[in-house]
Amino acid sequence: MLQTFQKHLDEKLDMLHGSRLLLAISGGLDSVVLTYLCHQLKLKVSLAHCNFNLRAAESDADEEFVLALADDLELDVFIESFETEIYAKEQGISIQMAARELRYNWFFELAEQLDFDYILTAHHADDNLETFLINLTRGTGLEGLTGIPEVSDKIVRPLLSFSRETLETYAQKEHIEWREDASNASTKYLRNKLRHDVIPTLKEMNPRLLQNFQTTISNLQDSQDLIDDAVVKIQKKLVTVDNDQIKLDIKKLKKLSNPKAYLYQLLKDFNFTSWDDVVNLLNAQSGKQVFSATHRLLKDREFLLLCELDSVSEKHLISVQKEDKEITTSFGRLTFDEVDAISETSKNTIYTDADQLKYPLSIRKWQEGDLFYPLGMKGKKKLSKYFKDEKLSLIDKENVWILFSGEDVVWIIGRRPDERFKVTDNTTTILKIEVH
Structure with a gap:
């Protein structure tokens, strides 16, 4: 031997x-x-x-x-x-x-x-x-x-x-x-x-059971290799990744010869067990979802959205003191710097009138009923209506974090600041807030 x-x-x-x-x-x-x-x-x-x-x-x-x-x-x-x-x-x-x-x-x-x-x-x-x-x-x-x-x-x-x-x-x-x-x-x-x-x-x-079994295993492995190759090609056509979210195009899935088989191959590594429920999502109403031990699959209009449970389960409140210059969070690192003037802005950077802020500031997930005054607009708008106008998916909405001064929205972080805290001609201290 x-x-x-x-x-x-x-x-x-x-x-x-x-x-x-x-x-x-x-x-x-x-x-x-x-x-x-x-x-x-x-x-x-x-x-x-x-x-x-x-x-x-x-x-x-x-x-x-x-x-x-x-x-x-x-x-x-x-x-x-x-x-x-x-x-x-x-x-x-x-x-x-x-x-x-x-x-x-x-x-x-x-x-x-x-x-x-x-x-x-x-x-x-x-x-x-x-x-x-x-x-x-x-x-x-x-x-x-x-x-x-x-x-x-x-x-x-x-x-x-x-x-x-x-x-x-x-x-x-x-x-x-x-x-x-x-x-x-x-x-x-x-x-x-x-x-x-x-x-x-x-x-x-059958005295040759083990030898015949080895042949069978080899043949099955060859078949699995063919399936894996086919799935890779299909994956390129109907799966996209957006940050921590995987999107499956429902329309393209339905055109396949066996959507159930492809769904299994695409999602088998995410611990789902209720495969009939997974397949039923293709024809379900938006908002329907199926859970595994580690992931959630959500029907959202034209897509099935897959994300880790951890990424949608955070509910805690983060406090920001006036002396804080940097806060590390699960969604990124926030920095707070006093500056002399406004330079280039972006979705990840805002400039606020520091004197209008009431400390401690707080950061939390959005809640039903929250509203703000969108920068550049007159009047207020519910966050739920803003999210709808922006065509955010249910999972996107759950991953939105808000910076508050008291009960007032300062910034839908990474998206839109509030009009009430903008820098004006009367501003004496400018606070630059940035998410990295």
């Missing part, structure tokens, strides 16, 4: 040669075999072991085993202990998901702090098949059936084309010892049930 593994690295993963590698090791068969293979090929590898404290003395024994192995092979080893059950309860997630988050977060921290080029995990062909079947039983799109990627960002899975049987045969031949996790024998979890009950039956029916 060593020669086959070396050939695989040379042909598919040549970047591992000469790179600094962090190998995730549990003490089980897969990661121990990967450790020995990397060591024999003299790769620059260090070990990282997570003690999740889920199996009492067994977890500690795994840690001791890994420490002893690192000592025998003269490899650097990093150990981290986690209170996994507490973390799972705090985050409201399963034990398995908590362990996954904890270990990958730690691996990436180590890689960044210590300049590791890649993180190696010991997923093999049987793991890939199990993941495929799990996704298949839960319902998924094509992407969920393309298997575990061999390379994803810094994570590399060099054993993905090798079966567990191959790894075990190699370990026995080389007299390699490993730790068995007793929980792997339980069929309580879906993955274990597939591993112990379903996949052996499938292999009995």
